[in-house]
Amino acid sequence: MSGERAQAALLRAARWKPWEPVLWLLAFASPLLLSQYSAIVNEIAIVALFAVSLDLVLGYTGIVSLGHAAFFGFGAYSAALFAKHVMPDPLAGLAVGIVAATVLGAVASLTVQRGSDLTRLMVTLGVALILLELANKLDWLTGGADGLQGVIMGPVLGRFEFDLMGRTAAWYSLSVLLLCFLLVRRFARSPFGVSLEAIRDNRLRAMAVGIPVGSRVAIAYTVAAALAGAAGALLAQTTGFASLDVFEFHRSADVLLILVVGGTGWLYGGVLGAIVFKLMQDFLSAITPQYWTFWLGLFLVVLVLVGRDRLLKPWTWFRRGRAA
Amino acid sequence: MLTILFDGIAYGMLLFILALGLAVTMGLMNFINLAHGAFAMAGGYVTVLLMQRADVPFLVCLPIAFIVPALLGAVLERTLYRPLYNKPHLDQVLFSIGLTFMAVAAVDYFVGSTQQIIQLPEWLRGRTELAAGDWRLGMGHYRLFIIAVCAALTVALQYVLSHTRFGSRLRAAVDDQRVAAGLGINVNVVFLATFAFGSGLAGLGGALGAEVLGLDPTFPLKFMIYFLIVVAVGGTSSITGPLLAALLLGIADVAGKYYIPKLGAFIVYTLMIAILIWRPQGLFSRGAKA
Amino acid sequence: MSDIVLSAQGLVKRFGGITATSNVTLDLQRGARHALIGPNGAGKTTLINLLTGVLDPTEGRITLEGRDITRMAPHRRVRMGLVRTFQINQLFPSMTPLQTLAFVTSQQRGVGARFWQALGRDRGVTERCEQLLEQFRLSEVMDQRTEHLAYGKRRLLEIAIALACEPRVLLLDEPVAGVPAGEREEILQTVAALPADVSVLLIEHDMDLVFSFANRMTVLVNGAVLTEGTPEEIAADHRVREVYLGTGESHRPAEVAHA
Numbered sequence: 001m002s003g004e005r006a007q008a009a010l011l012r013a014a015r016w017k018p019w020e021p022v023l024w025l026l027a028f029a030s031p032l033l034l035s036q037y038s039a040i041v042n043e044i045a046i047v048a049l050f051a052v053s054l055d056l057v058l059g060y061t062g063i064v065s066l067g068h069a070a071f072f073g074f075g076a077y078s079a080a081l082f083a084k085h086v087m088p089d090p091l092a093g094l095a096v097g098i099v100a101a102t103v104l105g106a107v108a109s110l111t112v113q114r115g116s117d118l119t120r121l122m123v124t125l126g127v128a129l130i131l132l133e134l135a136n137k138l139d140w141l142t143g144g145a146d147g148l149q150g151v152i153m154g155p156v157l158g159r160f161e162f163d164l165m166g167r168t169a170a171w172y173s174l175s176v177l178l179l180c181f182l183l184v185r186r187f188a189r190s191p192f193g194v195s196l197e198a199i200r201d202n203r204l205r206a207m208a209v210g211i212p213v214g215s216r217v218a219i220a221y222t223v224a225a226a227l228a229g230a231a232g233a234l235l236a237q238t239t240g241f242a243s244l245d246v247f248e249f250h251r252s253a254d255v256l257l258i259l260v261v262g263g264t265g266w267l268y269g270g271v272l273g274a275i276v277f278k279l280m281q282d283f284l285s286a287i288t289p290q291y292w293t294f295w296l297g298l299f300l301v302v303l304v305l306v307g308r309d310r311l312l313k314p315w316t317w318f319r320r321g322r323a324a
Numbered sequence: 325m326l327t328i329l330f331d332g333i334a335y336g337m338l339l340f341i342l343a344l345g346l347a348v349t350m351g352l353m354n355f356i357n358l359a360h361g362a363f364a365m366a367g368g369y370v371t372v373l374l375m376q377r378a379d380v381p382f383l384v385c386l387p388i389a390f391i392v393p394a395l396l397g398a399v400l401e402r403t404l405y406r407p408l409y410n411k412p413h414l415d416q417v418l419f420s421i422g423l424t425f426m427a428v429a430a431v432d433y434f435v436g437s438t439q440q441i442i443q444l445p446e447w448l449r450g451r452t453e454l455a456a457g458d459w460r461l462g463m464g465h466y467r468l469f470i471i472a473v474c475a476a477l478t479v480a481l482q483y484v485l486s487h488t489r490f491g492s493r494l495r496a497a498v499d500d501q502r503v504a505a506g507l508g509i510n511v512n513v514v515f516l517a518t519f520a521f522g523s524g525l526a527g528l529g530g531a532l533g534a535e536v537l538g539l540d541p542t543f544p545l546k547f548m549i550y551f552l553i554v555v556a557v558g559g560t561s562s563i564t565g566p567l568l569a570a571l572l573l574g575i576a577d578v579a580g581k582y583y584i585p586k587l588g589a590f591i592v593y594t595l596m597i598a599i600l601i602w603r604p605q606g607l608f609s610r611g612a613k614a
Numbered sequence: 615m616s617d618i619v620l621s622a623q624g625l626v627k628r629f630g631g632i633t634a635t636s637n638v639t640l641d642l643q644r645g646a647r648h649a650l651i652g653p654n655g656a657g658k659t660t661l662i663n664l665l666t667g668v669l670d671p672t673e674g675r676i677t678l679e680g681r682d683i684t685r686m687a688p689h690r691r692v693r694m695g696l697v698r699t700f701q702i703n704q705l706f707p708s709m710t711p712l713q714t715l716a717f718v719t720s721q722q723r724g725v726g727a728r729f730w731q732a733l734g735r736d737r738g739v740t741e742r743c744e745q746l747l748e749q750f751r752l753s754e755v756m757d758q759r760t761e762h763l764a765y766g767k768r769r770l771l772e773i774a775i776a777l778a779c780e781p782r783v784l785l786l787d788e789p790v791a792g793v794p795a796g797e798r799e800e801i802l803q804t805v806a807a808l809p810a811d812v813s814v815l816l817i818e819h820d821m822d823l824v825f826s827f828a829n830r831m832t833v834l835v836n837g838a839v840l841t842e843g844t845p846e847e848i849a850a851d852h853r854v855r856e857v858y859l860g861t862g863e864s865h866r867p868a869e870v871a872h873a
Contacts, residue, residue, distance in 0.1 A: 003740030006747070009712055009757055010734025064414050111597055115604030117413040118356055122556045123597050125549055130593045137586055191720040192729035194713060198706050205704040208666065209718045209779055210692035211726070249545060253421055260418060265708075294429030300422025304408065304415045 014189040023271075024178060031170040038166035044278045045173035046234045049180055051258045051270030053227035058256070059264030060188060061220045062200030063112055066121055066252050067128030068228055070108065073246035074131060075101040075229025077142060080151045080242040088154035090172065094233045101229020102222055109218035109225075125249075132247035147243030151236060162238070169238035176234055180227055185267060187223070196220050197265070257300060260308060326461040328579050334467035336574025337474035338536065340567050342529035342547070343554035344481075345522020351560025352498050352518055353409050358420035360526055360551055361544030362427035363393040367527025368534040368543065369431060372440040382445050389531035390524040397523025401516050409515075424544050432541040440539040470532055477525075482563055494518060498561070553596045557607050569607060619644045619813045620696065620783050625664055625674035627657075627837075634660045635671070636838040642783065646813045649824045649845075652834035653857060658817045659701060661834065662785050666698050667691050678783070695782030701791055701817070703772045707761035711752045711771050714760065715743045718778040742778070750774040751800060766797035773804060784808065786816045790823065825849070833857070 027045075031038040050072055057063050079097035087093075111123040135142045142148055155161045162168045187193050199206045199213055207213050236242040245251065254277070262273025285292050346360040367389035374380040374388065404423075408416055448469055454461040485491040497504040497514050505511045530543070537547065550573065558569030573592060580591035599607060620642040627635035634657050642648055650658050663669040665676060667688035676684045678696055706714050719739045720726045734740055747753045750770045755763055760771065773789060789805060790798050802823065808814060818824050824831070824845075831848045833840040835857050841848065848854055 003737055003742075003744050006712055006716070006743045006756070007734050007737070007740040010716055010740065011732060013713075014732040014734070058414070064417055066417070111601055115600060118350065118552070118556055119600050119604045121356065121413075121417065122549075122552055123600055125552070126593045126597045129549060130590055130597075133587075133590045133593070137590070186732070187729050189732045190729045191717050191726045191731075191733050194709070194717040194733050195721065195726060197709060198714075198717060201706040201708055202704055204668070205700070205706065205775075207668075207688045208692065208698060208700075208704070209775060210689050210721050212687075212689045257418065260414070291429045291433055293425045294433070297422040297425025297427075297429065300418050301404070301426065304411070304419040304422070305404065308415065 028171070028174055028178075031167045031174075035165055035167055038170040040278060040282065042166055042170040042173050042238050044274050045170065045177045046231050046238070047255070047258065047278060048271045048274035049173075049177045049234070050228055050231040050255050051262065051274050052177075052181060052184060052267055053224045053231065053270075054255050054259050055264060055267055055270050056184065056188075056196075056220055056224040056227070058259060059266070059269065060193065060196040060200060061217055062203075063120055063124075063217070063221070064117055065112075065124040066249070066256070067124035067126065068224075068255060069247055069249075069251035070124075070128040070131045071101040071105055071225040071228035072232035072235075072251060072255075073128075073135070073242075074104050075232030076236040076242045076246045077135065077148065077232075078229070079233035080148045080236040081141070083151050083153055083237065084148070088152055089158075090153050090156045090237050093153070093237055094176065094230060097229050097233025097236075098226050101232070102226040105222040105225020105229075106218070109221040112221055113214040113217050125252075128247055128249070128252055132244060135244055135247055142242075142244075145244060147241055148236075149241050151240045151242065153237050153240070166238075173234050173238060176230060180230060181267070181271075184223075184227065188267060192216070192219075254296075257296070260303070326455075327463075328582055329575060330461060330463055331467060332575030332578040333571060334464075334470050334574070335536065335578055336571035337471050337478075338529060338533050339550055339554055339574055340570035341474050341477060342526055342533065343551040343566060343570060344563070345519075345524075345526045346551050347555045347558065347560050347566045348494075348498075348518055348522050350555055352494070353405075353515060355405065355409055356413050356416045356420065357405075358417060358548055358552075359423040359427065359544065360420075360523075361546075361548050362424050363397055363523040364526040364530030364533070364547070365427065365431065365539070365541070365543045366393045366396060366530065367524075368530035368539040369435060369440070370527070371531040372442060372534060372539065373435070375442065382442070382448070386528060386531055390528040393527030393530075394520045394524030398516060398520035401519040405519065406512075406515070424548075428541045428544060435541075437541050440534060442535045442539075444535060466535060470536070473532065478563070478567060485563065490514075490517070549593075553592070557596060557599050559605065559607070565607070617644050618642065619646075619679060620665070620815075621675075621677045622661070622665060623675045623677075625661070625676070626672045627660060627664055627669060628672045634837050635664060636836070638674075638834070638837070638839055640832055640839070640842075642813050642815055643830075644813055645810050646830060647816070647828050648814065648830045648832065649816045649818060649828035650832050650834060651818065651821075651824060651848075652840070655836075656834040657837035658834055659787060660837070662698055662787055662815075662817065665785060666696065692779060695780070696785070697776045697779045697781035697783070698785035699772050699776045699787055699789060701787040703768050705760045705768060705771060705775075707759065709760055710757050711747065711760065711763070711767075711774070712743060712756040714771065715746050715774060715778050716740070718775055719743055719746075722779050746774050746778055749777075750804065766793055766800075769793050769797075770800060770804075773801060777804075781812060783813045784815070786814060786818075788817055788819065790818075790820060 030041050054065065054068050057065050057068065075097035078100035079093040082093045082096040108127050111127070112120050136144055153162055156168065156172050160168045195206065195211050195216060199211065199216060203213060232246060235246070258273035258277045259270055261276060262269030262271065281292065284295055288295070342364050345363070346357060349355055349357050349360070370392050371385040371389045374385050375382060408419060444466055448466045450465050452463050452465065454463070485495060493504070493509045493514055496507065496509060497511055501511060530539070553573055554566050554570045558566035576595060577589065577592050580587065584591065618641045622638055622640045625635050625638040626633070638661060650661070652658055660669065664671050667686060671684065674684070675682060678691065678694055683691055683694070713733070716733055716739055717726065719742045720728070720733065720736065723736070723738060725736055725739065747756050750773070752767060752770060752774065755767055760768065763771070769789070769792070776784060786805065790801050793801060805827065816824070816827060828845055831845055832842045833848060833854050840853060840857065841851055
């Protein structure tokens with residue numbers, strides 16, 4: 001009874017699956033192989049990071065947040081302002097965006113520790129709306145409805161200039177995504193990360209085994225905010241501007257959908273959901289530019305009626321009598 | 325200042341009627357219905373279209389603005405909402421957001437995205453001024469009308485809840501569904517009727533509010549947060565809770581936008597967050613209904 | 615003279631107009647095998663909720679090892695060794711028994727907040743996990759998601775979780791509730807095999823179990839303490855018999871238990 005069997009079983013879950021390195025290699029190769037699509041690769045990487053950050057909140061801790069864009073936008077504006085007024089170095093700007101979002105997250109985490117699902121929905125929504133209002137009203141700083149323009153970035157690490165095709169941008173975003181992903185992966189497999197899942201599954205029992213639920217939730221929320229801020233900073237840096245829509249409800253709703261489509265609680269859900277969503281959005285927007293939200297809405301309705309877990313199993317769609 | 329109070333009360337009463345259906349749905353079915361605003365929008369657009377295209381008088385439109393969303397609500401409840409009552413809140417949120425997106429896009433497609441203007445009948449336009457100086461009270465007739473209609477509805481609802489059989493069945497079902505069903509109360513019928521009625525009220529509110537709040541396809545998304553505030557702060561265990569919360573919200577919003585226009589809605593959101601941190605169950609809620 | 619490890623003094627809990635707990639005073643001695651009995655709705659689980667901090671008392675005091683814990687957060691009480699099980703299983707559906715016990719044990723050993731190391735690296739944790747899995751006959755199902763386990767196994771896991779917290783004071787809320795007769799033995803044996811220095815408060819309806827286990831009993835009726843004493847005293851108390859059986863009955867629980 002040396003614990004070997006238990007240890008082997010536990011560590012098995014933490015091991016890299018064979019398809020994972022393949023996925024990442026393909027991702028990094030894509031700006032090279034499909035260089036005219038570098039821009040969309042960049043977008044996907046950013047959205048993936050945003051979605052993975054939400055997974056920490058929703059998939060791992062069980063908080064339904066309708067305002068995660070608050071941290072995304074805060075990171076975007078912070079990085080943009082830093083580049084414009086202080087220095088254009090991308091990594092420094094990224095750090096600033098992350099720190100800013102972390103601080104905001106720490107403050108906001110005070111609001112999500114208690115209360116029902118509805119309460120938490122409200123406060124997360126409220127925080128995002130407050131920031132939207134602020135960004136709108138403080139137009140001398142943020143450019144208001146016109147957005148913050150003219151964010152010109154210096155070369156990454158002093159060497160890699162942002163090229164017109166967007167390849168540097170894509171690799172930059174992919175690198176940040178990978179790094180963050182590795183950190184979150186480690187975090188999720190740790191005792192801390194597993195305790196978050198316990199909190200999600202049964203908050204009462206988690207308390208009853210000595211888990212300080214409030215502080216764990218706050219920490220998870222803050223870490224998620226930091227990652228969302230990183231994604232926002234990447235967006236501002238790679239597109240060269242920041243506008244009010246980074247705070248809009250649509251952003252929070254879209255990322256929620258992305259994560260749900262990809263699957264919550266396994267981190268890759270954010271990545272896969274981002275790929276699917278972005279490709280679909282590109283495709284559908286070309287066909288019906290204005291009414292893309294209609295199809296998105298229809299998709300959501302069908303998704304829920306069919307059952308989230310059955311989405312990836314088409315053979316179960318029409319089977320009746322299954323407990324959804 | 326009194327005028328601001330008056331306007332705030334009018335706004336608040338309107339919000340109350342709009343949000344009441346949501347509060348009851350939340351309390352009764354434990355269903356987070358973010359599409360509630362779409363029913364309000366439906367009522368508003370029905371009114372506008374009837375008035376513009378068919379020359380129907382405003383007052384006649386109001387009951388229709390109640391009935392059409394009510395019927396719509398009844399149909400949707402029976403077909404789409406009912407299977408989702410026991411699903412996790414995340415699913416309900418996703419579903420209702422999806423419905424909202426569909427409604428918004430559909431209205432945009434069929435009617436266009438411009439603000440709709442309502443031509444109020446002559447006797448509802450105009451203003452009455454009372455007193456003078458600092459204590460001047462300017463009462464817009466339309467706002468007076470809104471307050472009167474909403475107050476009458478509130479009294480009627482309170483009466484129905486406390487003095488009729490349906491009312492007591494509803495209250496029983498809100499308190500404890502299983503027990504209510506065990507007592508022979510047809511919970512499905514109660515749900516259907518309540519959902520339809522709440523949607524109808526929202527439609528009526530949308531029609532009444534078109535002039536005051538503005539009406540365009542983004543209405544459900546814009547005002548969703550306000551409805552949710554009324555419900556979250558007011559609680560779902562009474563009528564008076566949401567009423568007080570709506571009045572508070574209405575006055576705070578009007579006063580805030582008047583006295584500190586730079587900050588606008590910021591005040592309302594901050595106030596809401598502060599209240600919810602202090603009392604996560606809402607200001608007026610009786611029990612812990614997490 | 616054994617000392618008192620957990621004490622509730624004058625506990626009152628009111629919900630609006632209802633008084634669920636009425637001036638309850640209960641002393642748990644070190645190493646006790648103390649049973650809490652009473653008819654359904656007597657407020658036994660409410661009392662447990664008060665003792666563990668899930669509910670705040672309207673009035674009264676609770677002390678653990680001499681320290682006042684009346685306002686202490688639930689998770690802190692667990693750190694001090696006050697652990698409970700639930701009458702209705704409170705488990706983690708998406709996690710396996712192994713994962714569950716692993717993270718609880720990690721928490722107990724002070725490595726629960728580690729965020730850089732994978733769960734399962736710590737040898738001390740994995741050894742203790744295997745021990746518990748063996749003890750509760752969960753080894754074969756250790757990799758199955760809890761939501762897929764049979765009820766009997768789930769009940770065992772419920773108690774295993776509590777033991778993984780290394781309790782000094784253990785509050786068992788109807789441990790064999792709903793467990794089929796054939797599987798009760800495992801649970802009963804585990805309860806009987808608890809270390810002598812662990813103080814146990816047992817809520818139970820099964821009188822056989824109560825009388826074979828307890829050396830002290832408290833009877834709770836309508837939220838208030840009716841009486842307290844040794845099993846023999848309780849069995850002989852006609853008021854207790856009335857509460858359970860109504861007047862005019864001649865059953866003597868003591869005879870039934872020792873049959």
